[in-house]
Amino acid sequence: MATAVELAIEKIDEYKSKIGRTLGTPMRLRDLIRQVRAARTMAEERAVVDRESANIRESFRDDDSPWKCRNIAKLLYIHMLGYPAHFGQMECMKLVAHPRFTDKRIGYLGAMLLLDERSEVHLLVTNSLKNDLTCSTQFVSGLALCTLGSICSAEMCRDLANEVEKIIKQNNAYLKKKAALCAFRIVRKVPELMEVFIPCTRSLLGEKNHGVLMGATTLVTEMCERSPDVLNHFKKLVPNLVRILKNLLMSGYSPEHDVTGISDPFLQVKILRLLRVLGKDDVRVTEEMNDILAQVATNTETAKNVGNAILYETVLTIMEIKSESGLRILAVNILGRFLLNTDKNIRYVALNTLLKTVHVDYQAVQRHRNVVVECLKDPDISIRKRAMELCFALMNRTNIAIMTKEVLIFLETADAEFKSECASRMYIATERFSPNHEWHLDTMITVLRLAGKYVPDEVVSCMIQMISANDQLQSYAVSQLYHAAQRDAINAQPLLQVAFWTIGEFGDLLLQPTDVDSTPISESDVISVFETVLPSVLTSLMTKCYGVTALAKLATRFHSTGDRIEALVRMNQAHIQLELQQRSVEFNVILRLGELRDGLLERMPVITHNSLNAAAPSMIEDDGKKDDLKISSAEIKTFVVSTDATPVTNGDLLGDLNLGSTSDYSADLLGGGGGAPAAPAQQQQHSNSNILDIFGDSSSLPSSNAGVADLDFGIPAAKESAPTYQPVIAINSKGIEVQIQVIESWRNEQARLKMTAYNYTPRTLTNFNFLAAVTKTFDIALEPSSSPNIEPNEHATQFMTITRKVPNTAARMRTKISYIVDGSEQVGDGVVNEFPGL
Amino acid sequence: MMQYMLLFSRQGKLRLQKWYTAYPDKQKKKICRELITQILARKPKMCAFLEYKDLKIVYKRYASLYFCCAIEQNDNELITLEVIHRYVELLDKYFGSVCELDIIFNFEKAYFILDEFLLAGEIQETSKKQVLKAIAAQDLIQEEETPQGFFEDHGLG
Numbered sequence: 001m002a003t004a005v006e007l008a009i010e011k012i013d014e015y016k017s018k019i020g021r022t023l024g025t026p027m028r029l030r031d032l033i034r035q036v037r038a039a040r041t042m043a044e045e046r047a048v049v050d051r052e053s054a055n056i057r058e059s060f061r062d063d064d065s066p067w068k069c070r071n072i073a074k075l076l077y078i079h080m081l082g083y084p085a086h087f088g089q090m091e092c093m094k095l096v097a098h099p100r101f102t103d104k105r106i107g108y109l110g111a112m113l114l115l116d117e118r119s120e121v122h123l124l125v126t127n128s129l130k131n132d133l134t135c136s137t138q139f140v141s142g143l144a145l146c147t148l149g150s151i152c153s154a155e156m157c158r159d160l161a162n163e164v165e166k167i168i169k170q171n172n173a174y175l176k177k178k179a180a181l182c183a184f185r186i187v188r189k190v191p192e193l194m195e196v197f198i199p200c201t202r203s204l205l206g207e208k209n210h211g212v213l214m215g216a217t218t219l220v221t222e223m224c225e226r227s228p229d230v231l232n233h234f235k236k237l238v239p240n241l242v243r244i245l246k247n248l249l250m251s252g253y254s255p256e257h258d259v260t261g262i263s264d265p266f267l268q269v270k271i272l273r274l275l276r277v278l279g280k281d282d283v284r285v286t287e288e289m290n291d292i293l294a295q296v297a298t299n300t301e302t303a304k305n306v307g308n309a310i311l312y313e314t315v316l317t318i319m320e321i322k323s324e325s326g327l328r329i330l331a332v333n334i335l336g337r338f339l340l341n342t343d344k345n346i347r348y349v350a351l352n353t354l355l356k357t358v359h360v361d362y363q364a365v366q367r368h369r370n371v372v373v374e375c376l377k378d379p380d381i382s383i384r385k386r387a388m389e390l391c392f393a394l395m396n397r398t399n400i401a402i403m404t405k406e407v408l409i410f411l412e413t414a415d416a417e418f419k420s421e422c423a424s425r426m427y428i429a430t431e432r433f434s435p436n437h438e439w440h441l442d443t444m445i446t447v448l449r450l451a452g453k454y455v456p457d458e459v460v461s462c463m464i465q466m467i468s469a470n471d472q473l474q475s476y477a478v479s480q481l482y483h484a485a486q487r488d489a490i491n492a493q494p495l496l497q498v499a500f501w502t503i504g505e506f507g508d509l510l511l512q513p514t515d516v517d518s519t520p521i522s523e524s525d526v527i528s529v530f531e532t533v534l535p536s537v538l539t540s541l542m543t544k545c546y547g548v549t550a551l552a553k554l555a556t557r558f559h560s561t562g563d564r565i566e567a568l569v570r571m572n573q574a575h576i577q578l579e580l581q582q583r584s585v586e587f588n589v590i591l592r593l594g595e596l597r598d599g600l601l602e603r604m605p606v607i608t609h610n611s612l613n614a615a616a617p618s619m620i621e622d623d624g625k626k627d628d629l630k631i632s633s634a635e636i637k638t639f640v641v642s643t644d645a646t647p648v649t650n651g652d653l654l655g656d657l658n659l660g661s662t663s664d665y666s667a668d669l670l671g672g673g674g675g676a677p678a679a680p681a682q683q684q685q686h687s688n689s690n691i692l693d694i695f696g697d698s699s700s701l702p703s704s705n706a707g708v709a710d711l712d713f714g715i716p717a718a719k720e721s722a723p724t725y726q727p728v729i730a731i732n733s734k735g736i737e738v739q740i741q742v743i744e745s746w747r748n749e750q751a752r753l754k755m756t757a758y759n760y761t762p763r764t765l766t767n768f769n770f771l772a773a774v775t776k777t778f779d780i781a782l783e784p785s786s787s788p789n790i791e792p793n794e795h796a797t798q799f800m801t802i803t804r805k806v807p808n809t810a811a812r813m814r815t816k817i818s819y820i821v822d823g824s825e826q827v828g829d830g831v832v833n834e835f836p837g838l
Numbered sequence: 839m840m841q842y843m844l845l846f847s848r849q850g851k852l853r854l855q856k857w858y859t860a861y862p863d864k865q866k867k868k869i870c871r872e873l874i875t876q877i878l879a880r881k882p883k884m885c886a887f888l889e890y891k892d893l894k895i896v897y898k899r900y901a902s903l904y905f906c907c908a909i910e911q912n913d914n915e916l917i918t919l920e921v922i923h924r925y926v927e928l929l930d931k932y933f934g935s936v937c938e939l940d941i942i943f944n945f946e947k948a949y950f951i952l953d954e955f956l957l958a959g960e961i962q963e964t965s966k967k968q969v970l971k972a973i974a975a976q977d978l979i980q981e982e983e984t985p986q987g988f989f990e991d992h993g994l995g
Contacts, residue, residue, distance in 0.1 A: 030943055033942060076945075076946070080852055080855065082852070101983060102980045102983060102984060105950070105980065109946060109949055109950070112856075113855075139972070139975065139976050146957055150856075150858060151860070174972065177963065178957055181960050181962050184958060184960065185958040185959075210963075210965060211962055211963040211965070211968065214960070214964060215960075265920060266917065266920070266921070267964060306917075309916030309919070312914060312916050313914050313917070345885045345919065346916070348885045348915075380885050382884065382887055
């Protein structure tokens, strides 16, 4: 019955609308919505919208149409569907200027949706807002305040701050609460306008109205976060805030502000947050709030989400201020309870907070390790991600074995997006905490196997570096990696790369039996691994390149499998990828060079420089620096981000050598031209190893800068003209690396140096300034810098000349940099005690 | 501070969008598209939070509608869930057991209610009664000043 009546009414309504439209009224909003909803295809919908848009546009020409309000409403609907509606911006502002409330209401709604702080009609908006803010109807002022809060630009803030301040001082709670939030917005946008609001804010916190209190707390929080002076000023408010909070806790049931039995949780959370800001790093202020925090923490009902929201905020506050230890234990225990909660949201929040507080109270968080580890198995990806981060934060020397076991189980089934990060973090964790090198290596082999192709290239480089730097590990490493490569031939390319590099370098160690039980490995076994992997289409190009290099090296270490090796090296001579083809061709030639071959394919010198520092030269022939290889967690950023670095082709380098033909370079290598007898053996050795650097470098380290740096380092040294010296790192902080390199050593007691500053941050540095000071026995002259600004991943250079006043003294230098990034000035300094080449 | 709030249907249709920070139009569309796909792909048993750019996204589904808020790193996710719930309660009170159609056909009202509840991305009124009172008073002004024609009313229609 009811539906029949409804249908009849709808029918009449439809006729009414039709007749109306024949009389010239535009389509009603609800008719437009109906038509759009009735459209069966996107094309139909578009047709309806286009037609109506055209009508609306047409009607905007008529300035005093009584239907403007309706048209704007329709336009806003069209806008929400995602169609263009910018042509209505001006009309919204005209509508706002009308005296009718409906017009203003829709006009301001349109302004909030169609304009934002970047629009050009801002002068108009500012004027309308100014008029309406002083309007006697509170709802009109209310609309203006609401609009100001949504779309204020910096100029608007400056123009209207005083009006807003006047409203805060008025005695109208409805407008006061809105004005306080507008003030919050203005302060956030233009912090210096804070001064306007400081005097009137204090009295706001004495109000009874919760809306006003909310606005006031929000405003004070914002101001305190922006300015330390204001923070000190408002510290005396703590007793007031404590009282408000106490009243909320103590007061009985108040239906207006109750949420499932808790009195105004929104206000409680806001006040707790402000207390956090006020009590941070201040023991005295903290003391004033200890009691109330304990009360909130113990008395809040936790059956519902609201209660937990308050507890969560309380925990954050307790952990951030200088609270007493009992309170901290209470807070961490609350988080422990959160971890066991059946509500996923609460578990997520708990993990997140533990991660934030792990640096505050490491031991307390450590107690919840088992639960955290359990969360690695959670079906929810958000929770797993948090749990993984927390696991790595909790790893230390004592628990690494147990934790690793769990992380490896997680890694086995982890989503692709986790594998890469997990592998990097595992490397860092194992490098820091491994009980011994064998364990480190075994764990990393498992990680490489499980993370498969998602392992970042940097981890491969680090593994290679680790094996190269630990000579007692090499024999063990080569046999473990050989077995790993044998078992898992295709799935884990990065593992194969490490394995190939190691087998290539230390293949001879593989043949020596490690212990009595193991079956000896024959040359033929090793080569057959290459024979299965190299021809496979599933093997990546990079792995094949590692493979060919390894084979070339094995040719000098193995004796009975020469033919098979040569066949494998030759196999890719016509490969479609230039990189591999070139390696194949050139190694093939090198293998036939007889005596020279053995020198070229000798074992690489120890790699001690960590390739995480991509631009630094990757070879430092100085074992003393092994200890500097700690990777800080800050560096992991560059680590993961730069995985797309293109591998350097070593083709050019080899090409320059022109091996096999009557080449000057190779003649030089052998000790200077045809006539001269062989140069001293040591010299030859040196040149060779330099060239090997190039080989080894480009085959093992896919970081572009490193390869290039070595290019101008290796070749000239071989030619024995104008020696190039190793740069030293003078400053390395906050993602900025400053290297100083000797360009010309002492000549007439003068030396020329070059400073290169690399920017590894994602932001542009401006006003970069480099200063250097030397000891009294020296003079220094700085030339102008190449550029005061450094783009991300770019560098700037600056030359300097130092003059020695006392012969045979060593130069020492103190360096300092200053620059502006994101508007704040940063500085860094460092000392260089020795320059290679001086 | 809340950066933006989106309402969308299970079919991925945007029903309401409120931006408290300025983004270029193109980026707004991109954010909507990405968030809608990401959230719709999540299973019902999963937690209500995800990370998007440097913001925390808090979402909750009510019947066929998803309510989704983007908050900053310092903000409280759990209380944001309560903010969403409070808004739903307000809509429910205003429309009388609200459904998606109410919001589609009266989207402007949904915006008006939101604007009385939140301002500049922060909560302005924690009392449901006060919010609804303010809306009712404004609706009344609107009703009184709208002339009723015989064939056609002059309001939004």
